[in-house]
Amino acid sequence: xxxxxxxxxxxxxxxxxxxxxxxxxxxxxxxxxxxxxxxxxxxxxxxxxxxxxxxxxxxxxxxxxxxxxxxxxxxxxxxxxxxxxxxxxxxxxxxxxxxxxxxxxxxxxxxxxxxxxxxxxxxxxxxxxxxxxxxxxxxxxxxxxxxxxxxxxxxxxxxxxxxxxxxxxxxxxxxxxxxxxxxxxxxxxxxxxxxxxxxxxxxxxxxxxxxxxxxxxxxxxxxxxxxxxxxxxxxxxxxxxxxxxxxxxxxxxxxxxxxxxxxxxxxxxxxxxxxxxxxxxxxxxxxxxxxxxxxxxxxxxxxxxxxxxxxxxxxxxxxxxxxxxxxxxxxxxxxxxxxxxxxxxxxxxxxxx
Amino acid sequence: xxxxxxxxxxxxxxxxxxxxxxxxxxxxxxxxxxxxxxxxxxxxxxxxxxxxxxxxxxxxxxxxxxxxxxxxxxxxxxxxxxxxxxxxxxxxxxxxxxxxxxxxxxxxxxxxxxxxxxxxxxxxxxxxxxxxxxxxxxxxxxxxxxxxxxxxxxxxxxxxxxxxxxxxxxxxxxxxxxxxxxxxxxxxxxxxxxxxxxxxxxxxxxxxxxxxxxxxxxxxxxxxxxxxxxxxxxxxxxxxxxxxxxxxxxxxxxxxxxxxxxxxxxxxxxxxxxxxxxxxxxxxxxxxxxxxxxxxxxxxxxxxxxxxxxxxxxxxxxxxxxxxxxxxxxxxxxxxxxxxxxxxxxxxxxxxxxxxxxxxxxxxxxxxxxxxxxxxxxxxxxxxxxxxxxxxxxxxxxxxxxxxxxxxxxxxxxxxxxxxxxxxxxxxxxxxxxxxxxxxxxxxxxxxxxxxxxxxxxxxxxxxxxxxxxxxxxxxxxxxxxxxxxxxxxxxxxxxxxxxxxxxxxxxxxxxxxxxxxxxxxxxxxxxxxxxxxxxxxxxxxx
Numbered sequence: 001x002x003x004x005x006x007x008x009x010x011x012x013x014x015x016x017x018x019x020x021x022x023x024x025x026x027x028x029x030x031x032x033x034x035x036x037x038x039x040x041x042x043x044x045x046x047x048x049x050x051x052x053x054x055x056x057x058x059x060x061x062x063x064x065x066x067x068x069x070x071x072x073x074x075x076x077x078x079x080x081x082x083x084x085x086x087x088x089x090x091x092x093x094x095x096x097x098x099x100x101x102x103x104x105x106x107x108x109x110x111x112x113x114x115x116x117x118x119x120x121x122x123x124x125x126x127x128x129x130x131x132x133x134x135x136x137x138x139x140x141x142x143x144x145x146x147x148x149x150x151x152x153x154x155x156x157x158x159x160x161x162x163x164x165x166x167x168x169x170x171x172x173x174x175x176x177x178x179x180x181x182x183x184x185x186x187x188x189x190x191x192x193x194x195x196x197x198x199x200x201x202x203x204x205x206x207x208x209x210x211x212x213x214x215x216x217x218x219x220x221x222x223x224x225x226x227x228x229x230x231x232x233x234x235x236x237x238x239x240x241x242x243x244x245x246x247x248x249x250x251x252x253x254x255x256x257x258x259x260x261x262x263x264x265x266x267x268x269x270x271x272x273x274x275x276x277x278x279x280x281x282x283x284x285x286x287x288x289x290x291x292x293x294x295x296x297x298x299x300x301x302x303x304x305x306x307x308x309x310x311x312x313x314x315x316x317x318x319x320x321x322x323x324x325x326x327x328x329x330x331x332x333x334x335x336x337x338x339x340x341x342x343x344x345x346x347x348x349x350x351x352x353x
Numbered sequence: 354x355x356x357x358x359x360x361x362x363x364x365x366x367x368x369x370x371x372x373x374x375x376x377x378x379x380x381x382x383x384x385x386x387x388x389x390x391x392x393x394x395x396x397x398x399x400x401x402x403x404x405x406x407x408x409x410x411x412x413x414x415x416x417x418x419x420x421x422x423x424x425x426x427x428x429x430x431x432x433x434x435x436x437x438x439x440x441x442x443x444x445x446x447x448x449x450x451x452x453x454x455x456x457x458x459x460x461x462x463x464x465x466x467x468x469x470x471x472x473x474x475x476x477x478x479x480x481x482x483x484x485x486x487x488x489x490x491x492x493x494x495x496x497x498x499x500x501x502x503x504x505x506x507x508x509x510x511x512x513x514x515x516x517x518x519x520x521x522x523x524x525x526x527x528x529x530x531x532x533x534x535x536x537x538x539x540x541x542x543x544x545x546x547x548x549x550x551x552x553x554x555x556x557x558x559x560x561x562x563x564x565x566x567x568x569x570x571x572x573x574x575x576x577x578x579x580x581x582x583x584x585x586x587x588x589x590x591x592x593x594x595x596x597x598x599x600x601x602x603x604x605x606x607x608x609x610x611x612x613x614x615x616x617x618x619x620x621x622x623x624x625x626x627x628x629x630x631x632x633x634x635x636x637x638x639x640x641x642x643x644x645x646x647x648x649x650x651x652x653x654x655x656x657x658x659x660x661x662x663x664x665x666x667x668x669x670x671x672x673x674x675x676x677x678x679x680x681x682x683x684x685x686x687x688x689x690x691x692x693x694x695x696x697x698x699x700x701x702x703x704x705x706x707x708x709x710x711x712x713x714x715x716x717x718x719x720x721x722x723x724x725x726x727x728x729x730x731x732x733x734x735x736x737x738x739x740x741x742x743x744x745x746x747x748x749x750x751x752x753x754x755x756x757x758x759x760x761x762x763x764x765x766x767x768x769x770x771x772x773x774x775x776x777x778x779x780x781x782x783x784x785x786x787x788x789x790x791x792x793x794x795x796x797x798x799x800x801x802x803x804x805x806x807x808x809x810x811x812x813x814x815x816x817x818x819x820x821x822x823x824x825x826x827x828x829x830x831x832x833x834x835x836x837x838x839x840x841x842x843x844x845x846x847x848x849x850x851x852x853x854x855x856x857x858x859x860x861x862x863x864x865x866x867x868x869x870x871x872x873x874x875x876x877x878x879x880x881x882x883x884x885x886x887x888x889x890x891x892x893x894x895x896x
Contacts, residue, residue: 055691072691100725110725111691127692129727150763151729152692169692169733170766190769197733216696240700260700324663325697341663341697 021056023069023088024049025081028335028347044347050079050088055111058155062117062136066091070112074098076124078136094134094141098126101146114155116164123164125153131166133178145183149174154199159208159225167213171195173223189229191221200245205252210303214242218259220267222303232304238263243327250333253302258329262322264338266351268314269302318348386590387618389418393597394605394622397566399629404565405488405496411554412452421547422447436464442524447545449528450555454482477518478525481510481532488562496563503562507533534560540579549580550594566600573598602626606643620651645672649679656683666701677705685710689718692730699737712738719743723750729766732773732780741777748779752786756821761787782813789825802829802836809848819852823875830878835885842883849875 026044054073062068067079078092098112110128117123121142122134129149133142151169159165162179163186171194174185191198197216204210211223213231218238221231238259248254255267302313319326324341331337336348396402396410422444429435429444438444441464448457458479465475486502494502510532513519519526530538539546539555546552553576557564564572573595577587587595589612596604609619626632627644648668655665665683669676684702689695695718702710715738722730728747735743754762761767767787774784785808792801805826808814814822826845829836837845853872 057691057693100727109690111693113693127727127730128725129729149729150727150766151733152727168729170729170769171771172765172769174765185765188765188769190771193772195733195736195769195771195773241696260697341660343660 021052021054022049023052023056023059023067023079025086025088026345028349044345048081048086048088050090052077057111057113058115060115060117062122063119066136068115068117068122068136070115070124070126072109072111074109074112074126074128076112076115076122076132076134078122092136092139094132097124097132097134097141098128098130100128113153116156116158118158118161123156123158125156125166127152129153129168131156131164131176143178145176148176148183148185152197154197155201157201157203159203159211165201165203165211167198167201169197171198171215173198173201173211173213173225175225187225187229189223189225189231191215192230192234199241199243202245202247204247204303205249207252212245212247212255212303214245214257214259216241218242218261220245220255220257224304235267237265240325243325244329246329246331248331255303256329256331256336258326258338260325262319262324262326262340264318264326264329266316266318268316383613385418387613389414389590390593390597390605390609391618391622392418393594394626397569397597397600398602398626398631402566404563405499406490407566407569408488408554408557408562408564409490412558415551415554416451416453419451419547419551422545435460436467443545445524446528446531446542449482449531450539450542450545450551452487452555452558454485458482471522474519474522474525477513478528481506481513481529484509485532486562500563531555532559536579543580546580549577549591552576552580553598570599602631603643606647616647616651616654620647623647645674645676648672649675653679653683656687659688662687663697663701670705680705681707681710685713689714692718712740714738715740716743719747723747728763732766736773736776739776744777745779748777748783751783752779752818761790778813779815782808782815782818785813786822793829798829798832798834798836802826802841805829806837806841806844810844816852816855819848820871823849823852824871827875827878830882835882835889837882837886839883839886839890842879842886846876846879846883849879 025047027047028044052069052071054071054075056069057072058070060068062078065081065083067081069077069079071077074096076094076097077090080089080091081087082089098110100110110126110130112124112126114125115122120136122136124132124134125148129147129151131145131148131153133144135142149166149168149172153166153168156164156166159175162177164176164178166174166176166185168174171191173189175187177186180186196219198213198221199216200214202212204212209224209226211225213221213223214237215221218236218240220235220237220242222233222235223231237257238261240260242257242259245255245257248256251270253268253270255269256264257267258264318336326338326340329336329338331351334349334351336351337345339345392414396407396414400410402410425440426444426447429438429440432438435441435444441460445457445460448454448460461475461479465472465479468475484506486499486506488496488499510529514526514529514533519529527538527541531542534556536556539552539559543552546555550573553573556576557572561568561572577591577595581587589608593605593608593612596608606619606623609622610616613619623632623644624647627642632643649672652665652668652672655661655668662683666680669680669683672679684698684707687694687698689698695714699711699714702708702714715734719731719734719738719740722728722734723746728750731747732744734740735747751761751763751767764787767783768791770780770784774781785804789801789804789808792798792804805822809819809822823845826837849872
């Protein structure tokens, strides 16, 4: 969360800052103005913004114009971006989508920690261990699984159109089948050893059985959910919590992770490391372009390979001077965006140059 | 220091909200004042510019910060015919007062071409301005050389003035007087000077260009007196600048502290001066030096902000004496409205080996989770803090729930404890007890029986739970097939006797019928099992 403080000076010698969390939409402009490392040289332009109550814990585009935002107050809001006059408005709001059950004894609110969209469905998870299924046009939740988990659910993603994956703070990866009415996960996977909390999860775009998770100890785990209940490989990565993990949507031999330790790593398992794929992007979200390398590497995904010497993996830290935590990242085509606790947003438009 | 960004905010804001605009305007002026003071301190204290370069630096300083006349200058320069503009001479004067000779000459040339008759006059003035000696930055000339040259030049100007060369044009005559450092002539242009420190620098430029740092105070004082002329009293900014010209660093810091309403400026300025080893290390009353005191104050202020507290941590890290203590106190008081924030705070504590704080924060989070009935979260926090006592508390809660409801809540947690089970004995018991139930459910009775017995004999189970365990043994005893061996049965009997013997008579009296009946049933079942097993074991086939 990057609030925009308003500075007030007071006579009593203190400084009061007015908290003002906002959702902002920026335009990063065209290619053409790039520096040596592919950093965009011009300034991103602020197109519009809107106040948001509470910290922004997660957000996702529902479609070209709508954004779903998860708040630390437990509220989930759908914002509409009007492109004709560049404004944002709150379209739909589910207050207390996440909250602690017994209001009498409850101690503070429960944050909504993760949101994932598959138009028109929206799934949210939170600190209350609840899973909500919403539809953008319906006022009430389509389905709610109370106490789905006895610990905090940190992230959620779609496995298939009717199945979701969640990770929690006792190191478990769970699959939920939304078609079934029972409130139990259909499968539970756990980490070996210590039950280190898992903070993020992402599924391989093409190979649906390959799942990556990131933990509180900075470890990257890769799972094959067709077999076993334990991860296939554990890769020692960051020195602190891994906040987000993302497979590249159109080139999934590349994986990106960011962490509280201030680093952002690019994991590259493409077999011919020397030949970088050239990118034809500019597609919309629904189009997928494949790299010049073979599409599915081989039958066994490079990610599931246990032999580190066989398939070389190249890992690069993309941040030269790391300071504060990198909280979030996203990638599309050759473009990488990430935000840090230093109240800065970075845009890299030539990721594979 | 990125003050300039503030100037970008103003135009966009003012369109929307006049109140906000005036608020931002005030802050812009405060920031401008800060920048003014900071730059002056850099020139006088940090760089410690010597006579010669000192004047050049002061000229730059004035040009950078005194912008009252910029609009006027822009207006005249961008007009079609600058020399016909009514403010033309004002702008020329401004250039001369600020020592911007080239620009002044450029404008005069325009005027010269418009007035061919006075070409000679212009040429002379232009010549004088071109030849004016200025201190050099490099070592191309010594101070004495410069002074000599300057003296000659000064006399030349004097001659031209006295000859009446400029008598026909009052503007040019006054410029010449300024070049000669005539105080009255300079003071006439008070509006263009805007401030006494601009006046000071102009004076120095045209009368004492080789001024030494230590001489500044006299000129500064007299400049302020002459400029203000008793009409207005000095403002806080003036006092601060005067203290700087007098090289009274502590006075500067003190005055800034009084005038400004937050510690940001003073803390950073003091830190800079301290790093340049310019502040005498006289210890303050409570032991730490002034730099640390101010940094501690500033950082403490940051901690009241919901996101800038992370910067406060870095400041405390750089305060060798009290930084750690302050950090320990402040970090526990950060409001933890989300778990993610708590995790960030914990990471900071762990990096600095602040184990007490880690324990305390985890305990707070675990208590919150427990109150919200999030037992898994509570356990997760206990594991992070390696807090065995709390893990025991959570396990007791689970067990209590089980006793009340007859079934386990949150099976996904208990079934998957893994190595964290070993954190506390009670937790281990919980895990094992659940395992017993699972084994029973899977009809692996002999394994279940063994486990149950082990829980009691190895004293993993708390005494309060023994009754429940023994009651759980009942169905196993009542099975068609004999499960418990003779030895195991003896063990169970011993446990039962230990349990009942432990109760005092009073307790036995208070036991209701259900309790006594349970004990009776157990004794009966155990006896029956013993009988069966003795027979079975005595038989030759064994089985």
